[in-house]
Amino acid sequence: MNLNIIRHFEDSESSSDDDDIIVEYVLNRRPKTFRDRILQLEFWDDVDFFERYRMSKTTVLWLHNELKNSLKRPTDRNHAVSPLDQILLTLRFYATGNIQQCSGDLFGLHKSTICRIIHHLSRVICCKLRSVIKMPQNVEEIRSTIAKFYNIAKFPSVIGAIDCTHIPILNPGGNNSELYRNRKDFFSINTQVIADAELRILDLVARWPGSVHDSTIFNASEVKRKFDRGDFGNCCLLGDRGYALKKYLMTPLIDPQSQPERLYNESQIRTRNVVERTFGVWKRRFPAIGSKLRVDIKNIQPIIVATAILHNICINHKENIPQETMNYPDIDMPIAEISTQRQSEQIYRNQLIQEYFARLSNETTE
Template sequence: MQALQAIAAIENVENPTRRRRQKVYQKRFDPFSLPDIEFKRRYRFSKDTARFIINLVRQDLQLDSRGCGTSPELQVLTAIRCWGRREVQEDGGDLHGLSQPTVSRICARVARAIARHSATYIKMPQTLIEQQTVIREFQEIRNFPSVLGCIDCTHIKIKKYGGDAAQYYINRKGFYSMNVQVTCDAKLRIRDIVARWRGSTHDSRIFNESTLKERFERGDFKGRLLGDSGYRLERYLFTPILRPQNAREENYNRAQIATRNCVERCFGVWKQRFQSLLYGVTVHMHNVKPTIVALAVLHNIAIDQQDPVPENDGNVHIVQEDDSAAHSNEAGRGRMGNSAFLRAFIDQHFS
């Protein structure tokens, strides 16, 4: 062994110009070379929308100073494929020539880069003109006046959570989840999102401790929200009447439910585009919230770009959970205080 080392040392002295072999980077496949239909099937967006998203976060995903690594284009498309196609990270990595740990880091990095733009793409109507536009769009559905948003919660499945707090992540259906509150408009655009509560938390508690409720109580908005019977009846949040007594109340219920259906449709479109929301977000817990918020931003970008969900996803069956019955007793304690206000509203608009 010593003799071999001595020979190698002599060869290095005799050949001072001998250099270390340079690392060769494998040329990766360009997804934009795919036909438009195949590209959208794989990456959930059209090429134009994908380029818009890439340019939005390009500065946060730049290559290092040596010029090596994964390009912003491939980072974004790899993350979107993992989120949208219900693919495990190993499969997504194999398709793009990346290792599973690299794909995991890319998904976390891209999610945080997109989530930083949430204040731009997820916001309630600000000006009076914006609020009037949203109210008019809702009224066109079933002539329900003064609706600024529809609110509900949906459970996003997560990996099994360990430790003493694990039991709090188990929802009433028995799986680990985050209970995510969403408020949307008539165009199914997500206007507000709360993605920090564990699966066992009641919908009404999430709203009661939200900034959105504080803003409505301060009078920041001229309209009101529509929610299911899991929420407490407020002057700014109307819920269905559990036992209607006359035709006016039945008319109110029909209009309320038909208008509130926007948030159920919003969940359906959101989860159909990103099937990881339907089948489970398998990232580490500290990356769950940025991922959910990032997917909400991407959902709104798709609406802005008029980029519909791929048509060949009809085999995806989405069953939206209904927690209103489970939470109605908790929310019902506050119904009586505002029932007179609701009756006056019904008499005025649903006679």
């Protein structure tokens, strides 16, 4: 085909500078190369494999079995990348956050191929395994979740702990880029998470710019509408003072005075701490979302959701927590008190303190 292009320009009656440039490009174009690929599962032992991919070989093979039909290429022409290699190189990106060229050197692929695979697989994970992230669905699951929270600090009827964390990103550019600059002066996606007592992510909202407040995200979320409809009965969430007090969302007191109030605050804070620990484990397991995500803004949400799904899969498979390899700055939104709380919610919280935590306080002193 290259000779035909050259012959076309040679036979033409007139030649322009543009024609000469095209001919020169065809003659000097680099030939396509196929690099050798290392069999990662066989090359690394179990310890080294886990350090590099944040999952054991058993869990990776389970993931491969779930996704291989969606990743398999129609033919093996041009050394098509196998589903297993697609999963491994994507996990490598999640585990490091490196630019695609680094992973390309490791897997013997061009960086553009790596980029396409990462973004395609992230979307496949979000579609095929989205059921891994879910709120308790039935009475048995709700009771189990409540019991696990109760064992932490005896706070009753808790179904989840809620908070937001910022996922750092590059400046997205455009007219709306400043919407992504948060109050700590870096660009981010403000991501809402509801976590259970085992650090599993029950609900995730990852589409809001960094300048949006936590309470705004919650007020616009589907999970709030479910609580408003009463889908979870008398169960409640635990949040910090950045959220408005509601019957189904308990926040800490500003200045506790009595012993029952202090006991309420202590129990609320200790129980709510699971969502902060979830952020730490999630970002330690997949440092790509703990450091700055260097991808296009349209590809950021699938990566955040995919890593959250894989985080839950790791918990379900009882994977170890990776050792922390670097210290990330505290990028969570600072607590901001909402001054306009409804009186009915305050009465409900006061009843909980006086009827439950006062009795609990008496039991602990006796």
